[in-house]
Amino acid sequence: MxxxxxxxxxxxxxxxxxxxxxxxxxxxxxxxxxxxxxxxxxxxxxxxxxxxxxxxxxxxxxxxxxxxxxxxxxxxxxxxxxxxxxxxxxxxxxxxxxxxxxxxxxxxxxxxxxxxxxxxxxxxxxxxxxxxxxxxxxxxxxxxxxxxxxxxxxxxxxxxxxxxxxxxxxxxxxxxxxxxxxxxxxxxxxxxxxxxxxxxxxxxxxxxxxxxxxxxxxxxxxxxxxxxxxxxxxxxxxxxxxxxxxxxxxxxxxxxxxxxxHLILLAVPLFVFLGLLIEMTGMARAMVGFLASLLGHVRGGLHYVLVGAMYLVSGISGSKAADMAAVAPVLFPEMTKRGAKPGDLVALLAATGAQTETIPPSLVLITIGSVTGVSIAALFTGGLLPGIVLAIGLCSVVWWRYRGEDLSHVKRATGREIGRAFVIAIPAMALPFVIRAAVVEGVATATEVSTIGIVYSVLTGLLIYRQFSWRRLYPMLVETASLSGAILLIIGAATGMAWALTQSGFSASLAKFMTALPGGTPVFLGVTIVAFVILGSVLEGIPAIVLFGPLLFPIARQVGVHEVHYAMVVVLAMGIGLFAPPFGVGYYAACAISRINPDEGIKPIVGYIAALLIGTLVVAAIPWISTGFL
Structure with missing residues (x-):
């Protein structure tokens, strides 16, 4: 039974x-x-x-x-x-x-x-x-x-x-x-x-x-x-x-x-698409190839190339995910052949993601401009030198780590090979200058300029590099819409939260607290760095900016900090939090793009994060780095 x-x-x-x-x-x-x-x-x-x-x-x-x-x-x-x-x-x-x-x-x-x-x-x-x-x-x-x-x-x-x-x-x-x-x-x-x-x-x-x-x-x-x-x-x-x-x-x-x-946020999907476009047309590969031929024979040379390539590509795409996806697949195979450890590769890739957060046309800079009223053109101008300061810090760590690297098996590129790589890379390397010139000369606004970059990239891919896949166009457009929708919905929700915080009187209380801090400007900037490193690791860059930018930028003006200088300090501190493990989402994005286990990069990234923090303190201490060319 x-x-x-x-x-x-x-x-x-x-x-x-x-x-x-x-x-x-x-x-x-x-x-x-x-x-x-x-x-x-x-x-x-x-x-x-x-x-x-x-x-x-x-x-x-x-x-x-x-x-x-x-x-x-x-x-x-x-x-x-x-x-x-x-x-x-x-x-x-x-x-x-x-x-x-x-x-x-x-x-x-x-x-x-x-x-x-x-x-x-x-x-x-x-x-x-x-x-x-x-x-x-x-x-x-x-x-x-x-x-x-x-x-x-x-x-x-x-x-x-x-x-x-x-x-x-x-x-x-x-x-x-x-x-x-x-x-x-x-x-x-x-x-x-x-x-x-x-x-x-x-x-x-x-x-x-x-x-x-x-x-x-x-x-x-x-x-x-x-x-x-x-x-x-x-x-x-x-x-x-x-x-x-x-x-x-x-x-x-x-x-x-x-x-x-905000119409300025229209730059988000357009720059995301531009980032995907430069990878598809071979422009990113051409730039990296030239840098590799120039520095490939130097101890740690390809690591310097990685730092420089991320700086250049960030000036085109404005999207860190697109930047890393454009550079890592090109450089990592050769770097691995030369004995670089996977953990160090992903650690440096994540660190360069933080280093290049201020390179125009950064989506974070565009977001700051849209929510605080700071001039986008001024932010784009002020963002160039801070990235170089942090790049010097990262290169110092690379030099120390690879000062004894054996390069006996590496063949140095001839002058002819370097010249050929340079000629091939000229159309690609010209794009950041085309974009900047279009904004400065008044041809296009910060929102519109991405379309000039898109048209330039399409023509370059079709006529010069001959690497334009029509089949990939539709998936790229859909990916652009998806990533942009995810970013913009965060901005929308965070705007609602920021409004609630403002209406509650929290902003007034925060302003009173921050302005009452002893020590004046140095202490205010120090508290800002600590706060945004934490916020960057928890909230990611854009929602943190939308939530706290409208609250803190008026306070910065009250204590005598130039708004562009303050924006650079905020963005750099936030970038460190975003790309630093164990909570930084950017770090895990770098691991996913590199196909490297996150555990392998935890130890090597410590030195790079220390260099980034020192560089951020230097930028905070010397306002001219951010405002000297305004």
Whole structure:
């Protein structure tokens, strides 16, 4: 009888397992279909932005007949690009999050926290979908000045994007979670939200203590649990506004729209695409090849080449991931042949990522300009020398480590070979100067100049290097939309959080504290360096800037620090945090691009981080390095 009773249980278990497998298979197919449906218009939007901005340049500079509606149309398309890009990033699981802590856990615990992170993201999307619809509906009463259409055409991107992410979130939960983990994670997230709602009467009288609860404890817990940063910021802000203030829910959508709608941020997707383009056309390989022929016979020579190549490529792409992806595959094989250890390679690659954060056209500099009002052109000018100061520090460490390297087996390049490599690299090395000249001479704005770089790179790839793959173009456009959407959603969510912090009076309290610090400017800059090293490791560069830039830059002016000098100190300190293990996300990006285990680079990177810190202190102590050419 026991055997007879047991068989149906086995059959029932197998049936349940088969049913779950079938549901997951259906969810995976639906997720792929959603990806295709969203990717095509997102790719077309990237192309449309390039065309519209290029037309604006030609109309204004060539025909002296500005297209008055170009910027307005670009702004409308930009919000749609940002939201559809966010959907692609969500569908692919590419939204930025900190995985350093959960990466140390056992596989079962890590898998469960992935489900919790997806459930938390779903909760945020559910909470804001209706306010997003209300916001778009209210915009029907606003007419755009140039195109004279209702602003709902633009604002509709928010509810549509959030709705599509909502679908993607449900599909992700079905794909990655078993029934038990799914129910447990949903119950956990719902339980925490319900508890906060129940204790809301207790929270309101606490005043600014709620900032600690929502924006330190709750955000910190979500970030450490690998909830995507944008959704952690958003969920905490919604909770803070709904439970401790009388502000309507639609406010957070308005602040997100404001944060994502700065036209200067349009440079983000365009420079991301430019970075991918220079790698595909062979321009990056040409530059690195010339530097290798020049210094390959010197002790540690290719390490110097790596530092120099990252400096040059950063001046083109503006995206650190694109920079590292362009340089590492070209240099690392030869460096490994010469005996370089993998750990040292990835350590130096990560360190150069931090070193080149100020090289124009850095996305972080563009973000600083957009949220603080500092001149983008001034930031671009001021960012060149600080990168060189840090490069000297890194090269000093390279010299010390490789001063006894055996180069008896290395053949020195002849003058003819160097000359040939130089001639080949000239079109590629000219690009940073073309971009800078276009901005300085007034041909294009900081937003538009990327399109000049794109056109230049396409023509160079087609006519000179003959390395232009039309098949790779569509995946590159989709990747551009995905990465840009992930970045811009963080900016939108962080803008909402920054607004909540400002409205609470926190900014005034922070200003009072910072201005009251003893020691004047030196102490203020020292505290800034420590704070942004920590913030860079936890929040990454762009969200940290969006959150704290509007608060701290006015204070810097009050204590007598030039805004460009302060921007360089902030960016360099933040870059160190971003690329320093164990929490720096940039370090793990370098490891992923290099295909090197993160453990191997932990020890070698210590010396490089020390050099970066010394260089940052030098930049902080000598304002002329940042402002001498303004």
């Amino acid at each position: 026991t055997a007879i009773n047991h068989m149906p249980e086995v059959d029932q278990g197998a049936a349940v397992a088969a049913s779950q497998s079938g549901v997951r298979l259906w969810a995976a197919r639906a997720n792929r279909a959603l990806g295709h449906v969203v990717a095509i218009p997102a790719a077309l939007l990237v192309l449309a932005e390039i065309v519209v901005l290029s037309a604006g340049i030609v109309g204004r500079y060539v025909f002296h007949a500005p297209i008055i509606w170009a910027d307005e149309l670009a702004g409308i398309l930009f919000l749609w690009l940002a939201m559809l890009g966010s959907v692609i990033a969500f569908q692919r699981g590419e939204h930025m999050r900190m995985t350093a802590i959960i990466g140390m856990l056992r596989p079962n615990a890590r898998a469960f926290l992935d489900v919790v992170a997806a459930a938390a993201s779903l909760a945020f999307l559910l909470l804001v979908i209706h306010p997003a619809y209300e916001f778009a509906a209210d915009e029907v009463f606003v007419t755009t000045p140039a195109l004279e259409i209702v602003n709902s055409w633009r604002a509709a991107a928010l509810p549509v994007g959030i709705g599509l992410m909502l679908v993607a979130a449900v599909l992700r939960l079905v794909r990655i979670a078993g029934l038990r983990d799914l129910l447990t994670a949903v119950a956990l997230v719902a339980g925490i939200i319900a508890t906060l709602v129940l204790v809301a009467p207790v929270l309101k009288p606490l005043g600014n203590f709620n900032l600690l609860i929502f924006f330190v404890v709750i955000v910190g817990a979500m970030v450490l649990a690998a909830v995507p940063i944008a959704f952690a910021f958003g969920l905490a802000t919604v909770g803070y506004l709904a439970l401790t203030t009388s502000a309507p829910d639609v406010v957070i959508i308005g602040r997100m729209d404001e944060g994502m709608s």
